[in-house]
Amino acid sequence: MNFTLKIWRQHNADSKGGFETYKVEDIPPEASFLEMLDILNEGIVRKGGDPVAFEHDCREGICGCCGLYINGHPHGGFKGTTTCQLCMRKFKNGETIVVEPWRAKPFPVIKDLMVDRSALDKIIQAGGYVSCHTGGVPDANAVLVSKHDADLAMDAASCIGCGACVAACKNASAMLFVGAKISQLELLPQGRIETEERVKKMVAKMDELGFGNCSDTRACQAVCPKKIKVTNIARMNRNYLWAKLKGKH
């Protein structure tokens, strides 16, 4: 398959970027989007050029590193699919593909298609943990968890922190990410104890880092490669209001 690529090139965070056009030929249909970029980079390097910088790690949809804005959609816009899982057969032969980095103020561009997503790590550091005494492993049935809650917690925990929700949101809001991280802990008895403190700390950090507010457009839910639902945002709002009303810190 042959494609024309319009790729955002930017030397560093301070320099001005722009689109550069590349032609790639003989791409196998079963190649992933990242493999196609690898082939492009091999060609660029052979000619002595500077390869396109993009982030990647596991290449199996788990790590959340590969975040590219493809043809106006985070991860290319195919339901439940990360960029690394996106096969080139999903595109038309000869198609022009526009590739951009995530664009949000809290995600500054490092180089080309790589952005600094450490803001999400800082939110986790603020309260996305469970404090507990270590010790012997308790009996499996010592702490009972309903199947319903366990399923919801598991669904929320599938968030890979790729930042597609922030990239798609017109307000650059990280509330789907934060909502999922709060939900996965709040829904289980071990994490529930610290819910009020956690939600206040994580929301405060999210605001401090410059993420926007949720206006419920649900673009985040539409593009999430792990199909995280906006009901996690509602759960976070519920917990936040309750924590604020109680006023305890």
Next chain:
Amino acid sequence: MAVSGAAMVFFLLFHALMNLVSIFSESGYEAICEFLGANWYAVVGTIGIAALMSIHLVFAFILSWQNYKSRGSDRYAVVAKNEGVTWASRNMLVIGLIVIIGLALHLYNFWYKMQWSELCGNEPASGIQLIKETFGNTFFSCCYIVWLFFIYLHLSHGISSLMQSIGWNNEVWEKRITAIAKVLSALITLMLVSVVFYYWIIY
């Protein structure tokens, strides 16, 4: 935003029900107008609604400005439509501003000639006569229909969004809340628009 919005949804529902009375009983509608008039509870209610509207508007501008700053100066070259994202949800501020413009016209046509006139010590205009004169005019009727359509757009997103903001949405009620929001916003709008059509075309 959510709390002030919820209060205004209740106000609109109450307003629409009152307006609907004018179709079935002119004397009944006049009685409602007289009951409210410039009595202290109606004046307190009007001030309360005006305060809520102002809070809603001020917060809308503050949050929109914060959101604009968060998006940053670099914009996407290509933006495609995402499944399930409504036009109304992406343009609530613009729709809200159009609603405000329509509200100014509505306040001049009715409130200024009724409650305000009475507060100034003048004889208030007859409510039913004002309805007949205003909606008997094709230009005003068309303006009101367009205005009510924008109110519907604002409500259809606003009602489900306020439930989400106050944390009442969940996995079981998600689709039900969306449906309730659409039905309630359609019901309020239909009640209001039926009065316009009745006095424009049928009456």
